[in-house]
Amino acid sequence: MPKEPPVAVVRLENRPYGGYHNPHRADDDGFITSVGRGTPGGDYLRHYWHPFLLVSELKDLPIPVRLLGEDLVVFRDGSGRYGLLHRQCIHRGASLEYGIVAERGIRCSYHGWHFDVDGKVLDTPGEPPSSTIKEKFFQGAYKVREWQGLLFAYMGPAEDEPEFPIYDSTGYPIDNKVVPYRMNLPCNWVQIVENGCDPIHNAFLHAIVAGQQFSPVFKVLPQLDFPKTALGFLSMATRKVGDYVFIRAGEIGLPNFGQFPNGSNMANRESAAFRPWVTRWAVAVDDHNSFYIGFANVNSYNDPGGVIKPEEFGVDQFNFIGQTGDRPYAERQREPGDYDALVSQGAVANRKVEHLGTTDRGVVLFRRMLANAIREVQDGQSPLYQNFTGVARYPRTHMNWW
Numbered sequence: 411m412p413k414e415p416p417v418a419v420v421r422l423e424n425r426p427y428g429g430y431h432n433p434h435r436a437d438d439d440g441f442i443t444s445v446g447r448g449t450p451g452g453d454y455l456r457h458y459w460h461p462f463l464l465v466s467e468l469k470d471l472p473i474p475v476r477l478l479g480e481d482l483v484v485f486r487d488g489s490g491r492y493g494l495l496h497r498q499c500i501h502r503g504a505s506l507e508y509g510i511v512a513e514r515g516i517r518c519s520y521h522g523w524h525f526d527v528d529g530k531v532l533d534t535p536g537e538p539p540s541s542t543i544k545e546k547f548f549q550g551a552y553k554v555r556e557w558q559g560l561l562f563a564y565m566g567p568a569e570d571e572p573e574f575p576i577y578d579s580t581g582y583p584i585d586n587k588v589v590p591y592r593m594n595l596p597c598n599w600v601q602i603v604e605n606g607c608d609p610i611h612n613a614f615l616h617a618i619v620a621g622q623q624f625s626p627v628f629k630v631l632p633q634l635d636f637p638k639t640a641l642g643f644l645s646m647a648t649r650k651v652g653d654y655v656f657i658r659a660g661e662i663g664l665p666n667f668g669q670f671p672n673g674s675n676m677a678n679r680e681s682a683a684f685r686p687w688v689t690r691w692a693v694a695v696d697d698h699n700s701f702y703i704g705f706a707n708v709n710s711y712n713d714p715g716g717v718i719k720p721e722e723f724g725v726d727q728f729n730f731i732g733q734t735g736d737r738p739y740a741e742r743q744r745e746p747g748d749y750d751a752l753v754s755q756g757a758v759a760n761r762k763v764e765h766l767g768t769t770d771r772g773v774v775l776f777r778r779m780l781a782n783a784i785r786e787v788q789d790g791q792s793p794l795y796q797n798f799t800g801v802a803r804y805p806r807t808h809m810n811w812w
Contacts, residue, residue: 440697442600443599446479447480452478455665458572458665459562459564460565462475462693462703463561463592464559464592465561472506472511473507477693478694479696479697482494483505483507484561487512487514487515488511488513494563495529495550496550499523500523500547500549500550502520512524522534522535527551529550529551530544531548532544558588558590559588559589577689579685579689580705582684587707588689588706588708589723590704591727593734595753597756598700598758599700602702604773605752606660607636608772609658609660613630615746616628616673617629619745623732626676627656630651631649634772641662641663642663645662645772647659651677652677661686664779664793666691671683683711687712699757730747732745732749733749735750
C-alpha cells in the first residue's frame with residue numbers, strides 16, 4: 411500500500427486560486443508558546459510573578475484556578491493569609507476546592523488532612539500518633555502576593571525567586587485610582603502580547619470599523635519605531651495630523667507586561683501625556699487559554715470629566731468595545747475588536763503560514779527577545795529582561811504627543 415503523505419501546512423501558491431492552507435494548525439514546536447512545567451516556555455515563565463485573580467473574586471470559599479497548565483486552588487485562611495495549593499489532596503486526590511478553610515490553612519473535606527498555606531502537613535487525624543506522614547510529605551504550594559487589587563503567584567524555583575515588581579506608574583498622578591479587571595480569551599498568551607507589539611492595527615481594527623473605537627486621527631497611517639528599554643521595548647506610532655506630530659507609544663515588558671495610553675486623543679492641540687490608561691499582563695492558563703489581567707488607571711488626566719465608573723470593569727468587563735466574545739456574532743462581524751482578531755487566529759496561532767511585512771517589526775522583535783530569554787533559562791542563567799529588581803520605573807517620556 412502506498413504510504414499516506416505526511417500532514418503538512420501548505421502555503422498558498424503565488425497565483426490566483428493558488429491552493430490550500432490551514433491557518434488554524436498549531437505551531438508545531440511550541441518553543442515560545444508552551445507553558446507547562448518542563449517545557450521551554452513554561453520553565454521560563456516560572457521565573458516571574460504572575461497576576462491570576464482579582465482580590466474581589468475571593469470570598470470565604472476556595473476557588474479552583476488553572477495557571478501555567480497546573481490545576482490549583484486559592485483560598486484565604488482565617489488569619490488572612492493567602493494559600494495557593496495543588497488542587498488534588500496528596501492523600502487520595504480529592505479536590506481541595508471542596509476543602510474547609512481553617513484559621514490556619516485548609517482541611518481536605520474527604521479525610522480531614524490539614525495543610526498550611528506553604529503546603530506543610532499540619533495534621534492527619536485518621537492516622538496513629540506514630541505516623542511520620544507530617545514530617546515526610548508536603549502538599550504542593552506556591553507563594554501568593556497581593557498588590558493593587560490583584561493576587562500574584564510565583565511558581566518557579568525557590569532559589570530563583572525574584573523581587574516582587576512594583577510599578578511606580580500606579581502612583582502617578584497623585585489622584586490615580588487603579589480599577590482591576592480580568593478578561594478571558596481562548597487562545598495562547600503570546601497572541602495577546604503580540605497584539606500590543608503591533609500598533610499598525612489601530613489604524614484598521616480600531617479606527618476604521620463602524621464604531622470608531624479610537625479617535626478618527628488613528629486612520630492616518632503612522633511611522634513605526636520600536637526602541638528598546640530596560641524592560642523590553644516601546645511600541646511607537648508617529649503620525650502627522652494637520653499641524654501636529656502625534657506620537658503614541660505603548661510599553662512592552664518581557665515576558666507578558668504592557669502599559670498603553672487610551673485612544674481618544676484628537677491631536678488638535680498641544681499636549682503631553684505621561685500616564686498609562688491600562689496596565690496589564692497576558693497570563694497563560696494553559697497552552698490554549700489565557701487572560702489579560704490588570705487595571706485601568708483612573709485619574710484627573712485619563713478621566714477629566716469623572717465619567718468612568720468602577721463597575722464598568724471586572725471579570726470579562728471592560729469599558730472598551732471588542733474585548734469580550736459575548737456580543738452577538740453579527741455585531742462582532744460588523745465591528746470586530748481585539749478579542750475577535752486574537753481568538754480567530756486559533757487556539758495557538760500557526761506562525762508557519764504567516765506572511766510578515768515591514769509593519770510587523772515589533773512582533774518579530776518580541777518573538778526574538780522572548781526566544782532568547784527562553785534559551786537563557788535553558789542554559790541555566792537568569793532570564794533576560796527579568797524586570798523584577800525592585801521598582802520598575804515607568805519611562806517618563808514614552809507617551810508624549812505634541
